[in-house]
Amino acid sequence: MDYVEQRMAQEAQKHAANPASTAFLTPLNLFLVAVLLYTTYVILRPSPPPVLPKEAPATVFRTFTPRTLLPFNGEDGAPVYLAVRGKVFDVTSGRNFYGPGGPYANFAGRDASRGLAHHSFDEDMLTKDLDGPLDPLEDLGKDELEALRDWEERFNSKYLVVGRLLAAGDEKAA
Template identity: 55%
Template sequence: MSQELPVTPEAEVVTIFTPVNLVLLSLFLYLLFTRLRPTPTPVLANPEPTVFRTFTPKTLLPYNGVDNPSVYLGVQGKVFDVTAGKSFYGPGGPYSNFAGRDASRGLAKNSFDEEMLTDVNEKLDLLEDLNDEEKGSLRDWKGHFEGKYMLVGRLVNEGSDEAKEAGL
């Protein structure tokens, strides 16, 4: 003999607050929050505006990452801001001897030796003795810098018309 239990209205109540629904609701609210929250204003690494200017070897020298937080280097008469690559070009980096200097000869010859750098008291190296392979290497390096770093100036000889025009 089986007896059936009577069905009461309380037994038919279905709640939407199940553990699964609460997890889904929490996930929905989190995603909604992440999409609608205000994004913080990005802080620029170099808050000072960069103005294209003329450099001589002597005026470029302080931009070596030690005397100045910015790191610049020259390649074939162009000056690039390589501060974003400070781990490479700044103090302690593998290319640090190029910081604040004309790196053209060293890049062309794929050499980081100090003798590849022109003395800041001498005229810029015209690189007339480079062979075709070295010219190609320099062209590739220059393209790399043009594609990756901001051009901030031109590098001219001390006492040249361009330097005098710039007040150097």
């Protein structure tokens, strides 16, 4: 017997002794086993516990004066509040409108009643004397009062009332 025949006989004996081990260890079978194991892991792996959203801090109903309302203008991440007819609304969720850079930004931290009644964003619609009496709105006409009521209804349906606006000095009597 020559060398080649001897070698073939040895290989035949190896395969005859353990044919399943060499037939199973083909690259395709190894790849399929890996895919099967990965798929099983993905299906059976434990899911992470659900993450609940953080609750917003509780808002306490409080009394504001024009001066104590002023810091709630949305700057430096502060909440955005504005007052309409004595009610202080948290309009932070509408920060794009009422916060810094928004079209209604001059009403943030202020009594917006007169400006909303007149459909005006002018600075002269805002109360100048922060320590004086509140604007009684007595000079508003029928159309302006109706517009103000519409705005107030819109705020009541959309935003949370967080307080009331009183003139400086009146908050101690309330």
